[in-house]
Amino acid sequence: MKEADEFHAILKDPVSYGRKMKEQGRKIVGYFCSYTPEEIIYAAGAHPFRIFASGENIHFADAHFQSYCCSLVRGALEGALAGNLDFLDGAVFPHTCDSIQRLSDIWRMNVKGPFHADIVLPVKLDTESARSYMIDVLRKFRKDLASHLRVEITDDMLKNAIGTFNTIRRSLKRLYELKAENPGIISGRDVYAIVKASMMMDRDHLTEALPAVIGELEKKKGNAELYAGKRIVLAGGICNHPDIYRIIEDAGAVVVWDDFCTGSRYFEESVKDNADPMAAIAGRYIERPVCPAKHAGIFTRGENLLKIAKEKDARGVVFLFLKFCDPHAFDYPYMKEFLDREGIPSMMLEVEDQLPSEGQLRTRFETFVDML
Amino acid sequence: MNKMPEIVLFFLAKIKKLALHFKKKKKMKEIMMVYYMEAKSARISGRKVAWITSGGPVEPLIAMDVIPVYPENHGAMIGASKMGTDLCEKSESMGYSSDLCSYARSDIACATVNGGPIGGLPRPDMLICCNNICGTVLKWYEVQARYFNVPLFIFDTPFCHVGYAEEVQRYVRSQLDEYVLFLEKACGKKMDSDHLKAVGKLSLEGQRLWQAVLATTANSPAPMTAFDAFYHLALIVTLRGTPLVIDYYTQLLEKMKDRVARGIGAIPNEKYRLLWDNIPIWPRTRWLSEKLASHNACLVADTYTSAWCGTTKYIDENNFFDSMAEAYTRIYLNIGVDEMARIVLEMVDMYKVDGIVMHSNRSCKPYSLGQYDIQKIVEKERGIPCLMIEADMVDERSFSESQVSTRIDAFMEIIKERKGA
Ligand code: SF4
Ligand code: SF4
Numbered sequence: 197m198k199e200a201d202e203f204h205a206i207l208k209d210p211v212s213y214g215r216k217m218k219e220q221g222r223k224i225v226g227y228f229c230s231y232t233p234e235e236i237i238y239a240a241g242a243h244p245f246r247i248f249a250s251g252e253n254i255h256f257a258d259a260h261f262q263s264y265c266c267s268l269v270r271g272a273l274e275g276a277l278a279g280n281l282d283f284l285d286g287a288v289f290p291h292t293c294d295s296i297q298r299l300s301d302i303w304r305m306n307v308k309g310p311f312h313a314d315i316v317l318p319v320k321l322d323t324e325s326a327r328s329y330m331i332d333v334l335r336k337f338r339k340d341l342a343s344h345l346r347v348e349i350t351d352d353m354l355k356n357a358i359g360t361f362n363t364i365r366r367s368l369k370r371l372y373e374l375k376a377e378n379p380g381i382i383s384g385r386d387v388y389a390i391v392k393a394s395m396m397m398d399r400d401h402l403t404e405a406l407p408a409v410i411g412e413l414e415k416k417k418g419n420a421e422l423y424a425g426k427r428i429v430l431a432g433g434i435c436n437h438p439d440i441y442r443i444i445e446d447a448g449a450v451v452v453w454d455d456f457c458t459g460s461r462y463f464e465e466s467v468k469d470n471a472d473p474m475a476a477i478a479g480r481y482i483e484r485p486v487c488p489a490k491h492a493g494i495f496t497r498g499e500n501l502l503k504i505a506k507e508k509d510a511r512g513v514v515f516l517f518l519k520f521c522d523p524h525a526f527d528y529p530y531m532k533e534f535l536d537r538e539g540i541p542s543m544m545l546e547v548e549d550q551l552p553s554e555g556q557l558r559t560r561f562e563t564f565v566d567m568l
Numbered sequence: 569m570n571k572m573p574e575i576v577l578f579f580l581a582k583i584k585k586l587a588l589h590f591k592k593k594k595k596m597k598e599i600m601m602v603y604y605m606e607a608k609s610a611r612i613s614g615r616k617v618a619w620i621t622s623g624g625p626v627e628p629l630i631a632m633d634v635i636p637v638y639p640e641n642h643g644a645m646i647g648a649s650k651m652g653t654d655l656c657e658k659s660e661s662m663g664y665s666s667d668l669c670s671y672a673r674s675d676i677a678c679a680t681v682n683g684g685p686i687g688g689l690p691r692p693d694m695l696i697c698c699n700n701i702c703g704t705v706l707k708w709y710e711v712q713a714r715y716f717n718v719p720l721f722i723f724d725t726p727f728c729h730v731g732y733a734e735e736v737q738r739y740v741r742s743q744l745d746e747y748v749l750f751l752e753k754a755c756g757k758k759m760d761s762d763h764l765k766a767v768g769k770l771s772l773e774g775q776r777l778w779q780a781v782l783a784t785t786a787n788s789p790a791p792m793t794a795f796d797a798f799y800h801l802a803l804i805v806t807l808r809g810t811p812l813v814i815d816y817y818t819q820l821l822e823k824m825k826d827r828v829a830r831g832i833g834a835i836p837n838e839k840y841r842l843l844w845d846n847i848p849i850w851p852r853t854r855w856l857s858e859k860l861a862s863h864n865a866c867l868v869a870d871t872y873t874s875a876w877c878g879t880t881k882y883i884d885e886n887n888f889f890d891s892m893a894e895a896y897t898r899i900y901l902n903i904g905v906d907e908m909a910r911i912v913l914e915m916v917d918m919y920k921v922d923g924i925v926m927h928s929n930r931s932c933k934p935y936s937l938g939q940y941d942i943q944k945i946v947e948k949e950r951g952i953p954c955l956m957i958e959a960d961m962v963d964e965r966s967f968s969e970s971q972v973s974t975r976i977d978a979f980m981e982i983i984k985e986r987k988g989a
Contacts (some may be wrong), residue, residue, distance in 0.1 A: 262958070305906055
């Protein structure tokens with residue numbers, strides 16, 4: 197759909213987009229991972245810009261990372277060392293996995309941006325002391341960022357920011373729901389581009405652009421033709437390969453939901469109204485579906501995936517992992533078992549920087565879709 | 569009461585006999601054997617068993633008379649007895665990626681078949697996971713908590729990229745109380761705080777002794793090698809907080825001091841001194857030590873075994889419990905790469921080494937990612953060469969003997985040239 201064009205354009209060339217914003221005098225703070233409190237960055241008057249792998253051949257990052265490090269971490273450092281992220285006023289690293297942890301160190305030692313923040317969140321999210329520690333950490337980040345950007349971040353600014361991000365999250369969720377209810381209404385590739393570019397786009401513009409997309413879809417949904425493809429759910433960390441959606445659709449299936457950090461984990465749960473905005477932001481992280489690098493019980497991720505699959509009436513699940521990603525690889529066997537027990541077929545695809553050849557992928561997906 | 573099965577009586581008698589035996593001699597093998605036998609017969613003797621990560625706070629367990637068992641130490645044994653590759657393959661057939669930590673992989677597989685050199689670890693009554701070494705242990709212990717269906721306590725030690733923040737101290741300190749409550753519930757009895765104090769004292773003393781043992785290799789020739797340290801390490805990992813450790817390392821220290829006094833070196837003709845970085849390549853330690861000795865090179869120190877005594881400076885002798893929070897949080901693997909590099913430089917100076925051998929360990933990302941930067945810093949600051957060996961601590965499929973051999977030869981050539989020998 198044409199409303200998705202501007203999102204595709206950003207994804208195609210995030211560097212130019214970032215530089216253009218910079219030229220307009222904006223402060224830009226790069227970040228990793230869905231546990232970054234974007235609300236605080238936005239409240240500080242800066243623009244939160246999610247960093248992904250640069251997608252280029254690894255040249256500089258090889259001098260810092262061994263080959264057994266995931267492509268997200270290597271690719272992100274590559275982008276920074278190649279000078280592609282020169283528009284950033286700082287970078288924020290929430291603590292998640294062992295690789296991101298070292299990326300932060302190596303970034304701090306070699307990229308030397310003007311502002312470097314580690315947000316070392318608790319690893320467990322299910323105790324009271326972890327909650328109050330998380331609030332402490334968020335407070336500290338608020339203070340550090342304010343003093344670095346020489347601004348004041350008031351509670352009112354934070355509440356305003358929380359409102360903006362809740363709106364964005366609600367819109368993205370609505371987009372997913374529309375797709376799940378009428379899979380033929382918008383292509384998987386468009387949904388992918390919209391949600392991912394939302395993490396880089398100017399948020400004030402985004403709060404207008406998303407409703408425009410959704411408005412179009414709401415209009416279309418009454419007379420959308422019934423889509424006959426088999427309904428599947430994607431699960432994993434991040435997806436860097438929009439082509440996957442097309443190949444899946446060609447194989448006769450359609451993605452109706454996902455459990456990705458560049459997907460549903462990004463928009464699930466709102467920040468509640470709360471006298472203390474930091475406690476409210478922390479509250480969302482605690483209630484939100486958890487990432488495998490965090491702990492909220494030993495069955496939560498399996499149960500959540502099962503819930504998604506059932507609620508969305510999915511016939512099967514495709515696990516999509518980055519090679520060398522430990523947290524996801526550890527959870528895979530039990531999550532698969534959860535699905536097996538309920539008779540939900542699944543397949544697993546592990547990708548590095550590049551997708552396997554299209555022919556090979558097509559065969560794998562066709563075989564899988566045929567048995568659904 | 570039921571009559572105890574004969575085999576059990578035999579087992580218990582054997583433990584007793586061995587215990588008496590090593591009271592006199594204190595050989596590592598026997599100590600470890602008794603330790604594992606005791607752990608394996610815990611169900612009979614009515615004691616509880618906890619699985620705990622290698623960097624975890626073990627003292628409260630000892631104070632509660634719980635037997636701590638270390639899956640990582642078990643992993644090292646599996647690796648050293650060359651049984652790792654099989655078990656790793658087995659875990660892969662269970663769906664675990666071959667890129668995961670091989671301690672975790674072999675342990676997860678081993679639990680289901682009771683394999684490995686000692687027929688598997690005893691079933692845990694509880695799991696204690698401290699993430700001060702990595703995030704892998706969190707995922708690994710979740711797997712085992714599901715498998716054994718026992719309570720899991722996560723002792724969360726936030727990573728210290730730079731410094732140690734006060735909110736971290738608050739959080740970790742409060743978890744110490746939670747930990748004690750967890751143990752009291754699991755054991756159905758109260759913690760005896762005097763006992764805990766005593767255990768803390770022993771733990772600190774053990775760590776200091778271990779530190780002193782390692783420091784003897786600052787002498788030339790070094791009275792022992794890092795390979796010896798890999799071997800003697802088992803006690804400070806598994807039994808710290810017990811008097812056994814004190815006796816053992818006191819004797820070892822005397823022995824090393826005596827060797828130093830008499831100028832006896834660990835290798836016949838020590839000419840070059842090297843520092844080792846990362847976990848040993850367990851199935852290949854012997855090969856490697858012979859290979860290096862053939863070049864008259866001695867691995868005099870390493871960053872790995874010193875991790876169990878690297879934070880004594882944070883421990884308050886008179887308040888072990890409170891100071892544990894900081895000591896367990898600021899260990900070697902839980903700090904930034906630049907601080908690690910600083911520690912490596914200190915070791916380079918203290919042990920007067922001519923070069924560094926870095927094991928780029930596919931299994932251990934927190935240890936290995938960052939090595940390239942440390943290498944550059946060392947080369948720049950001290951002008952000594954670093955050799956990078958890519959391998960794995962347990963899984964032999966990642967080891968190419970011919971390749972490593974050639975690289976060591978080339979590396980030793982550089983060192984010889986530099987030393988003008
Ligand atoms: S969680 Fe996985 S994909 Fe994400 S940075 Fe860590 S290893 Fe890479
Ligand atoms: S990843 Fe490294 S630190 Fe963690 S358990 Fe494995 S070897 Fe140990």
